[in-house]
């Protein structure tokens with residue numbers, strides 16, 4: 001179970017249909033993929049994915065360099081492994097690029113640990129359940145007209161999703177923002193949960209105005225209404241609006257999550273696996289949220305987040321955005337609106353080796 005080799009690759013995985021998100025054209029999902037192999041031949045893998053090329057090669061280089069320090073460590077001691085790598089990079093951390101470089105390695109170690117123990121990750125990490133409700137989040141962008149948005153939401157519901165999340169933030173008035181939500185509601189009917197993500201695009205005043213109008217729309221949460229560092233603003237919105245506030249996907253470190261939770265600024269905490277630095281810190285943040293009676297959700301990578309969220313009692317919903325489907329043999333299956341955690345050991349996922357070779361970018 002000692003790590004013998006570590007390989008890191010950067011992959012550019014083209015998307016089927018290019019789109020515009022946060023004002024940028026997206027034509028590919030960039031991955032940093034790490035593979036660890038133990039002396040007894042167990043291989044674990046992990047990755048981060050982002051729909052932009054920026055700094056991906058740099059993260060790949062950093063991950064490759066950090067990975068050299070995993071050699072000789074046991075995959076059954078991920079805390080020791082994480083600590084060793086974090087100390088190597090502590091002068092540029094915590095957080096930021098260091099966490100993004102650490103995450104593929106940490107996930108790979110956990111995958112190999114599960115394979116060594118013969119247990120799926122959700123059970124190895126706690127084993128609270130084996131499936132969770134999911135929501136569709138892909139293709140519901142601000143660049144679509146209200147009609148296009150409604151059609152996209154309806155197609156997700158027709159494909160079995162019990163909830164959808166749409167983006168807001170580009171309309172000139174709160175009323176026009178609300179019109180987008182109403183168009184989706186009319187298309188999907190009263191029983192589908194609708195979440196709204198403002199992607200930090202509003203001022204506090206605009207967030208308050210729009211939130212007031214959305215209060216009667218029956219939305220399940222309002223995500224990132226203001227910038228993530230405006231903790232006081234989030235807390236004020238949570239106090240004033242009769243609508244659950246969700247945030248957290250931009251935070252890196254346990255201390256930042258503690259500040260957000262202590263300020264009673266959110267009803268739902270969202271964790272981005274790449275930014276928090278992998279599975280090892282993810283568990284601590286989820287436990288901290290539990291101590292504050294706050295449910296946790298994952299940001300993207302549903303095939304990995306489903307394990308983590310199923311492992312803890314305060315796991316809430318899995319965001320379904322299949323950005324890595326192009327390098328995997330299969331994605332977790334959707335059953336009656338729930339995403340089922342893979343039952344095979346570790347992540348229970350299989351890389352499509354031919355696709356990995358095809359999409360590898362030389363460094």
Ligand SMILES: [Mg+2]
Pocket residue numbers: 197199223224249
């Ligand atoms: Mg978001």
